[in-house]
Amino acid sequence: MVALRRGKRGETMGREEFLEQLYRSMYAPLLRYAQYALEGDALLAEEAVQEAFATAWRRIDVLMGSPNPQGWMMETLKHVIQATRRSRDRARWAAQAAEEAGEVAATDEENLDTIYGDLVGQGAYELMKEYALEHQSVDELARARGLSREACKKQLQRARKKLKKYFEQQQE
Numbered sequence: 001m002v003a004l005r006r007g008k009r010g011e012t013m014g015r016e017e018f019l020e021q022l023y024r025s026m027y028a029p030l031l032r033y034a035q036y037a038l039e040g041d042a043l044l045a046e047e048a049v050q051e052a053f054a055t056a057w058r059r060i061d062v063l064m065g066s067p068n069p070q071g072w073m074m075e076t077l078k079h080v081i082q083a084t085r086r087s088r089d090r091a092r093w094a095a096q097a098a099e100e101a102g103e104v105a106a107t108d109e110e111n112l113d114t115i116y117g118d119l120v121g122q123g124a125y126e127l128m129k130e131y132a133l134e135h136q137s138v139d140e141l142a143r144a145r146g147l148s149r150e151a152c153k154k155q156l157q158r159a160r161k162k163l164k165k166y167f168e169q170q171q172e
Contacts (some may be wrong), residue, residue, distance in 0.1 A: 008139050014103065015060050015064065018063075018064055019053070019056060019060060019063075020055060020086045022056070022063075022069055022070075022073065023053060024165050025070075026070060026073050027049065027053075028072065030049045030052065030074070030077050031045055031046065031049050033074070033077065034046075034048045034049050034077060034081060037081045037087075038081060038111075044084060044088075047084075048077060048080045048081050049077065050135070051080045052073060052077040052080045053073075054074050055080070056072075056076060057071060081152075100144065124155055124156075124159035124162075127141060127145070127152070127155055127156060127159060128156060128159045128160065130165070131156060138153055138156070
């Protein structure tokens with residue numbers, strides 16, 4: 001490794017020069033390590049190394065005071081990689097949970113469609129569903145079905161009445 005304590009003429013280096021020299025000497029080995037640790041994901045590895053150097057800049061006084069700056073950088077990178085893995089795992093878990101919830105919701109909706117469609121008739125159930133869940137107006141529903149506004153209102157009323165009767169019987 002490059003000696004990091006002295007400048008070109010033997011004087012103590014400034015912060016920027018110190019970090020630049022550390023960057024030049026450590027970037028490639030840190031990137032290789034990050035790629036290995038992050039299962040070959042080159043973009044994620046590069047982000048992790050850049051984050052480690054950003055941390056180094058924020059904590060430059062601690063880094064410059066370290067007896068082993070290269071080791072300090074490696075430990076910092078390891079912490080960044082751990083945080084990256086946790087974030088990636090949380091994102092995967094969230095995506096998986098959302099996918100599973102979507103499957104359950106789709107199954108539940110299919111079950112509800114079957115149950116309530118059988119109770120009030122599939123056409124009446126679809127009419128109620130579009131009215132209540134899709135917030136379509138009676139006029140829109142009537143137009144889509146080729147019904148008069150009054151006929152559509154009457155179908156909605158009958159379907160509601162059948163469902164209400166069904167739920168009242170379930171509570172007894």
